[in-house]
Amino acid sequence: MSTALSIQEVTDAQLARYAKLIYERTGIHVSPQKKTLLSNRLRRRLRATGIDSYEIYFKHLQGLAPNDAEWDAFLQEITTHETYLFRDMAQWDWFRDVFLKDIASVARAGKRPKTLRIWSAACSTGDEPHTIACCIADRITDASRWQIEILGTDIGTGAVAHARMAEFGQRAMHLVPDGYRRRFFSKARDETLWSAKEQLRSWTRFELHNLLEPLNEQPFDLVFLKNVLIYFDSQSKQRVIDNIRRVLAPKAYLVTSAAEGVANLLKDMEHLSGWLHRTGKSQSA
Ligand SMILES: C[S@@+](CC[C@H](N)C(=O)[O-])C[C@H]1O[C@@H](n2cnc3c(N)ncnc32)[C@H](O)[C@@H]1O
Structure with a gap:
């Protein structure tokens, strides 16, 4: 140098x-x-x-x-890697208290298999996938009987390597409720880092992936696409949305950030709020 x-x-x-x-x-x-x-x-x-x-x-x-x-x-x-656990709390309230509650009760009634696949697209250092895992561990009480897969992907190799370590500093952890901290994390190498416990690690997987390319995966029940497309033009946004659409299961949900600027590209989906979308009946996986 x-x-x-x-x-x-x-x-x-x-x-x-x-x-x-x-x-x-x-x-x-x-x-x-x-x-x-x-x-x-x-x-x-x-x-x-x-x-x-x-x-x-x-x-x-x-x-x-x-x-x-x-x-x-x-x-x-x-690029910016800005992220932290439980970012946009209203979305996590919906995820835990509506989405997970519903699928758990439908599965209990034997009306759906005990499987759950979630993709955190552009997950940066893994804070979003680990938030997903915390909520599942809390709300799916018989989780050991479920097949749960949380895929986190990002274009940054450093970000993916960081996500795989599953260690978070105070800033990343600042919104994590105390009870979750104690149940799902332990103090890591030094006092300033929190390390995800085995239950969360066993459900998460991290891969390098460019959203401009198709993702070769089985359909997902839910995809998070947040705080990534802000600097994309409409053509690139369209490419990303087309790629995501291909891996959404029928009646799957897509959670975006309110500022993602993709509402006009999701005309075939049901809009449940400014950030919550659901695939229509006619859509196949
Ligand atoms: C601000 S972070 C968002 C993290 C998380 N989704 C959140 O909302 O907290 C944006 C991430 O998008 C990633 N990114 C940018 N362009 C991408 C692309 N074409 N494919 C995949 N990831 C991309 C960056 O590497 C960065 O980690």
Whole structure:
């Protein structure tokens, strides 16, 4: 690494090429107003890699695989991983007190199998999947007799590796009710980290996945898609929604953030609130 590199100013044409690469690979639209931000972030990667030319770094990036550490470091500069457990509490109240309560009683009556598949799309460091697992552990009292699968995916290799560790700091844990903390987490390596207990870990699985690509999985009963499409243009949003639709079971739910901006792409779904959608009768998995 060198701090004495002489890096020339990035040109508009170079920035446009970087923006195109970001868009093609991730769906994220970097607006021309973000030019200064993008050039500052690029400069940081040039310094870190010791590469002194935007052209050479661009060519280097183009050749990198999605799981390459430098590609991930570059992605980190342009994406936000902001997340925490129990983000948007009203959604978790619905999940626990309506969704889980309903499926548990229907399963008890023998009217549905004791299986549950949930996908947390763009899960960042795994806070959302672990929130899902906490609620299930609380509300499905005979969970050991269920087949439960919670898939968390993200485009960031570092984020997925972090999610697999299932350890959370105070900030990530700040909304976790005390009772849940005690039941489902233990203090990890040092006093500042909470480690998910085995029950939560046994249900969660984390994979690297780009939402622009189809996901090769069995249908899900519920998909969470939150705080990821804000910087996508309508074409990329459409691609993501089409990919998600393919893995929604009939009568499955889709939970978005209120700001996701996808309501107009979900016309064939039933809208139960600004963030809760359900596949229609005619939709097949
Ligand atoms: C702000 S976090 C959202 C985390 C969580 N869903 C929440 O709401 O708390 C956004 C995540 O989207 C991921 N992301 C961005 N573009 C993506 C893409 N094309 N495919 C999959 N994940 C993507 C980023 O890596 C980041 O971890």
